[in-house]
Amino acid sequence: MKLFGKIATLTAAALATATLAMSGVANAQSDPLKVGFVYVGPIGDHGWSYEHNQGRLALEKEFGDKVETTFVEKVPEGADAQRVINQLATSGHDLIFTTSFGYMNPTLRVAKNHPKVRFEHATGFKRDKNVATYSGRFYEGRHVAGLIAGKMTKTNTIGYVASFPIPEVIRGINAVAIAARSVNPDVKIKVVWVSSWFDPGKEADAAKTMIDQGVDIIMQHTDSPAPIQVAESRGVWAVGQASNMSAFGSKAHLTAIIDNWSPYYVARTKAVLDKTWESGDTWGGFKSGMVEMAPYNTAVPADVVALAETARKGIIDGSVHPFTGPIKDQSGKIVVPAGEVAPDGMLLGMDFYVEGVEGKIPQ
């Protein structure tokens, strides 16, 4: 009996190996395009990684049998990233999306060894023949959210839960400050840095502290819905990040800035299928659909909604730019003269606060 059990196990193992081998052959014949994704957070973060995963699901829906997708979640930005990206490249993936800034150098190193595999790196600035970069102009969404916040605040103080002092985050803070002060010159922005993209405990603590200091609108550039939940329980407003977070605080949730990666992922996958893929840099906003606004809270007055919508449409048709001069830094020095707009180069390397933001950038 014991011997029989052993034989059965061995046969099963052999069969399993055979099936594995055969499925490998089958793949080669029908040849679906294998698309891999590397996420920095869990797909259940309801923020950054969640939205990238929505983009992956959109690929499966759009292309059906023609693509096969794989993802690896919670990959640390260090020595591990290169291993995981390399594993995807060697296991037959033709297109690989690496969706966090810290994957930049690992992606480039793997790409060098796999010239036939195409790589897409989110939020980076280094490219190669087979490495493209892409990111969203989230500051366009911040502009709209800033207008609403400037109108809705009673205490004239907006709180901002921030992650790391990189240009993208500072740009978002400045966009909010400029927009809010354009409709309400008394507005001040308080910023708390939590040194993490996803840490519900710290994010909630930061929100609580700022509410105690008189903030009545919580904004965030971190990925968990914890600040929304705090705002809901304390009866103040909040703006969601990356995805529609109204489920976590329907009363507090003014709107959210949604990262919609689906159109880009579909377009880039189609380009590989059509053999037209080329490296490049994409920085999409409202116009390309990469950035969207979640439905406005019903408590927002009609004139404020109209103001927000006018700005959103203006950004799409090019008549409105969130960084239009005169823009002053904290010391009052004019950094963008009246009538001019900040060039992309300044936006990409932004390392100063504009007037109206309190405190200093951690250096």
Place this chain on the structure above:
Amino acid sequence: MLIRLEPRAEASRAMVYQSPLIAVVLTLIAGMIMFRILGTDPLQAVHAFFIEPISTVQGLAELLIKATPLILIGVGLALGFQANIWNIGAEGQLTLGAIFGGIVALAFFDVESIFLLPAMLIAGIVGGMLWAAVPAFLKTRYNTNEILTSLMLVYVSFLLLSYLITGPLRDPDGFNFPESRLFHDSALLPIILEGTRLHLGFLVALLFAVLAWLMIVKHIIGFQIKVIGMAPAAASFAGFKEKKLVWLTLLISGGAAGLAGAIEVSGPIGQVIPVVSPGYGFTAIIVAFLGRLHPIGVVLAGILMALTYLGGDSAQITMNLPNAVTGVFQGMLLFFLLASDVLIRYRIKLGAPRVREVTQRQEGVT
């Protein structure tokens, strides 16, 4: 009916070393049951988790890369743990090692010299030792609990790295992103296996394990460490200087963790980044115990623990299993190890306490 745990007169020596193997086997069985419940083929899943990651030369190399910091730190910690000196802050010492090594690499960015790499590694060791010297000083001078002080310094080290990487160490051409420049080739550890990322650091870790083993079995210090751990009173009667051992074990484990940090930045990472380690300093505590606090055992345990990480990646890629599987496997491994250890030291007794005890107690009453 009562279930009691009764201490055994003596734990079986053979079983003490077999229990990690028993734990591994039980983990595999429980894992297969879990895969079955998840609705995937258990054999295929176990294959994806434990065989596939190491079925290529590249995979084996990655396994050893991942194991390198775990072995270095685990061996160092095991020395202290044997003497009941609990350095829980290896993660912070590793971070300091990465900072010190990184500063040397960046300060001599344009210098091409064969001395650069050794200087970085030595700086890493010094950094780790400095960070471990704080708990050592506080313990020997004020009798402060080293578990608390070493752990708290971990968070200080994170803030220090965060300050440096958003300021002085930041890449001047990097759009203000918190990353250093990529190190020059002469600041990178040589690759010891062509076509992979396997670097010299792995051999350094093995060498350290052998040295630690020699010290434990051959040197008087190793004997003192063991005696102080098992019978502190006997050690003090014998005239062993406990303070000296506190300093020694903390400095060795801190230096090893610092070396691991310098090796990480000069090996697989190649630059200073805001988060150098995904928790190697804490995982190494598990590795030290899984390896029975024995240097050679720690080497094997480090490789096994590294395999659970690699297996988690490959299970996600080939089987679409969630990342949480990695954590579940590590948790089960620890659970079964601790459970076996309990049964090695205690036996399970059913029913009320033995008759003799009961009669003694009655006699006491009357």
